[in-house]
Amino acid sequence: MQKVLYAELLPHEFRARLAARPIAYLPLGTLEWHGEHLPLGSDAIQSEGLMIECARRYGGIVMPPIHLGPDRARPAEPGHMLYGMDYAASTTPARQLDGSCYWVPKGLHVMIVDAVLEQLKRAGFRAVFADGHGPSRTSWVENLEEREARFGLKLFGVTKDIASQWRSQVDHAARNETSLMMHLRPELVDLKQLSPDRAVRPVGVGGVDPRDATPEYGRECFERSLDLLLPLLKRWTA
Numbered sequence: 001m002q003k004v005l006y007a008e009l010l011p012h013e014f015r016a017r018l019a020a021r022p023i024a025y026l027p028l029g030t031l032e033w034h035g036e037h038l039p040l041g042s043d044a045i046q047s048e049g050l051m052i053e054c055a056r057r058y059g060g061i062v063m064p065p066i067h068l069g070p071d072r073a074r075p076a077e078p079g080h081m082l083y084g085m086d087y088a089a090s091t092t093p094a095r096q097l098d099g100s101c102y103w104v105p106k107g108l109h110v111m112i113v114d115a116v117l118e119q120l121k122r123a124g125f126r127a128v129f130a131d132g133h134g135p136s137r138t139s140w141v142e143n144l145e146e147r148e149a150r151f152g153l154k155l156f157g158v159t160k161d162i163a164s165q166w167r168s169q170v171d172h173a174a175r176n177e178t179s180l181m182m183h184l185r186p187e188l189v190d191l192k193q194l195s196p197d198r199a200v201r202p203v204g205v206g207g208v209d210p211r212d213a214t215p216e217y218g219r220e221c222f223e224r225s226l227d228l229l230l231p232l233l234k235r236w237t238a
């Protein structure tokens with residue numbers, strides 16, 4: 001199996017991969033509650049998983065994931081669906097978590113990504129694809145054109161031309177993310193943590209019931225996303 005992770009490459013391997021395909025993949029995420037059945041770092045695990053496969057098929061180098069996300073706590077309102085950070089920030093005692101979720105202010109996240117892009121440019125990369133987790137994805141896409149001009153890099157993301165068909169990380173800890181995790185890292189998923197009683201809705205989950213997740217559906221979502229991304233990258237190098 002070819003090595004594609006930056007952190008695992010020897011310098012000569014880095015130079016060879018960079019020369020062959022000067023594209024970097026930057027997995028984005030956040031550290032947050034993903035239901036009782038998924039790990040807290042699920043977001044960057046999924047984005048990195050997709051990028052590893054993309055790098056194996058197309059070339060390029062997968063950078064270390066940025067697990068820190070540009071999130072913001074909001075006080076939870078009783079009766080409302082609580083997502084991720086909002087869930088963690090709940091003031092309802094029964095819903096308080098153990099403080100395991102954390103994030104950085106959006107401005108700091110932008111600075112971190114800027115610093116990485118600066119270094120990627122210096123290293124000789126010519127393009128970067130970044131994605132993962134709603135707020136991180138949004139922040140990346142909304143700064144895309146300005147950063148392309150500033151850094152002189154071709155930047156790819158889940159932009160509006162492909163967003164409606166994109167199938168990776170399109171819910172919160174529900175059927176999509178759970179299936180992707182079952183495809184990528186089945187040993188990290190534990191559906192037994194959810195009630196077998198279908199009348200009991202899993203807390204802090206947004207989307208189709210995660211108890212309907214399967215690795216086969218995860219693979220399908222994974223492949224359909226790659227089917228969108230790979231042609232974009234190929235057109236760029238054509």
Ligand SMILES: [Zn+2]
Nearest residue numbers: 043172173177
């Ligand atoms: Zn997620």
